[in-house]
Amino acid sequence: MNYRGLRIGRQRSSILSIIALLMLSMASCSQSNPNQGTTSEQSPQAQEAASTPTAQSGKTKVVATFLPIYLFTKAVAGNVADVEILVPPGTEVHEYQATPQNVKAIATANVLVKNGLGLEEFLENTIKNAENKKLTEIDASKGIKPLNEISPVVKTAKEEKDHDHNHSHAQGNPHVWLDPVLAKQQVTNIRDGLIAADPKNKATYEANAAAYIKELEILNSEFQQTLQKNPSCTFITFHDAFPYLANRYKLKQVAVVQIPEDQLSPTDVQSAVNAVKKYKVKALFSEPGVDNKLLTSLSQDLNLTLQTLDSLETGETDPQHYFKAMKANLQTLETACK
Numbered sequence: 001m002n003y004r005g006l007r008i009g010r011q012r013s014s015i016l017s018i019i020a021l022l023m024l025s026m027a028s029c030s031q032s033n034p035n036q037g038t039t040s041e042q043s044p045q046a047q048e049a050a051s052t053p054t055a056q057s058g059k060t061k062v063v064a065t066f067l068p069i070y071l072f073t074k075a076v077a078g079n080v081a082d083v084e085i086l087v088p089p090g091t092e093v094h095e096y097q098a099t100p101q102n103v104k105a106i107a108t109a110n111v112l113v114k115n116g117l118g119l120e121e122f123l124e125n126t127i128k129n130a131e132n133k134k135l136t137e138i139d140a141s142k143g144i145k146p147l148n149e150i151s152p153v154v155k156t157a158k159e160e161k162d163h164d165h166n167h168s169h170a171q172g173n174p175h176v177w178l179d180p181v182l183a184k185q186q187v188t189n190i191r192d193g194l195i196a197a198d199p200k201n202k203a204t205y206e207a208n209a210a211a212y213i214k215e216l217e218i219l220n221s222e223f224q225q226t227l228q229k230n231p232s233c234t235f236i237t238f239h240d241a242f243p244y245l246a247n248r249y250k251l252k253q254v255a256v257v258q259i260p261e262d263q264l265s266p267t268d269v270q271s272a273v274n275a276v277k278k279y280k281v282k283a284l285f286s287e288p289g290v291d292n293k294l295l296t297s298l299s300q301d302l303n304l305t306l307q308t309l310d311s312l313e314t315g316e317t318d319p320q321h322y323f324k325a326m327k328a329n330l331q332t333l334e335t336a337c338k
């Protein structure tokens with residue numbers, strides 16, 4: 001099962017899309033990976049790099065897979081470890097293919113931090129090819145009970161045909177970072193993993209994590225206070241990124257709509273219209289930075305406003321970006337749920 005219902009400019013048939021909140025979230029899926037490569041063989045760089053496992057600075061070298069995990073890791077590491085990101089912001093993480101540079105980065109790292117829950121499929125061979133026996137892996141979702149998709153899935157005619165190509169996701173939905181409470185758990189896991197790998201900086205990791213967790217707690221109360229005014233707000237999305245957020249704050253992700261990447265047929269428009277009517281949806285959510293021509297016309301057909309909800313799969317690399325983006329999401333939800 002995929003988490004992107006709409007893929008722009010990509011030929012990918014295995015799309016099981018989900019209508020979640022009134023969100024058409026397609027922002028980051030339209031961007032292509034500028035450095036696709038394969039890691040089927042270990043690169044010479046990896047072999048060469050394997051002999052120098054520590055960064056030149058003498059600091060612990062940490063590699064984080066993609067944006068939210070990078071933000072949390074950077075927040076905990078502060079200045080005492082060097083943190084790198086593997087999947088550059090602007091690149092679709094759900095479709096990511098590792099590059100030789102990624103192999104090199106992992107070959108020379110002390111620690112690798114991943115989201116887990118099956119999100120980083122590209123890591124499997126990458127780690128193998130890096131041949132780094134000293135690598136410590138941190139699974140940021142350790143101990144988190146995953147949700148499977150909970151929303152009815154509305155399929156378009158095209159996707160119906162492609163049904164057999166859909167994967168199952170035995171590991172559940174990976175988008176846990178969008179729930180501030182589960183984000184706390186991720187930060188805690190990252191803290192404990194960094195302490196285990198680099199015990200001499202324990203005090204710094206603890207202090208940095210505590211400060212970030214405090215901000216996450218404040219964010220959680222803001223979400224609670226704001227969203228309890230409009231209980232059971234229903235929404236539809238096109239990227240199944242928000243079930244944890246919905247679950248936490250009693251929003252209702254009623255469906256995830258699966259629409260094709262290139263062109264909507266009249267049948268597709270009709271099935272989206274039907275879903276919106278059936279679930280009395282209030283808004284449609286897209287993601288920032290996406291060309292929403294398709295969604296704009298769909299939302300006009302549906303007589304709904306197209307709004308933006310950020311899955312944080314892409315964005316700024318400052319750890320404070322998490323709070324900025326999540327507060328913007330809260331504002332969007334507040335407006336949409338009125």
Ligand SMILES: [Zn+2]
Pocket residue numbers: 003094175239240241311313
């Ligand atoms: Zn996603």
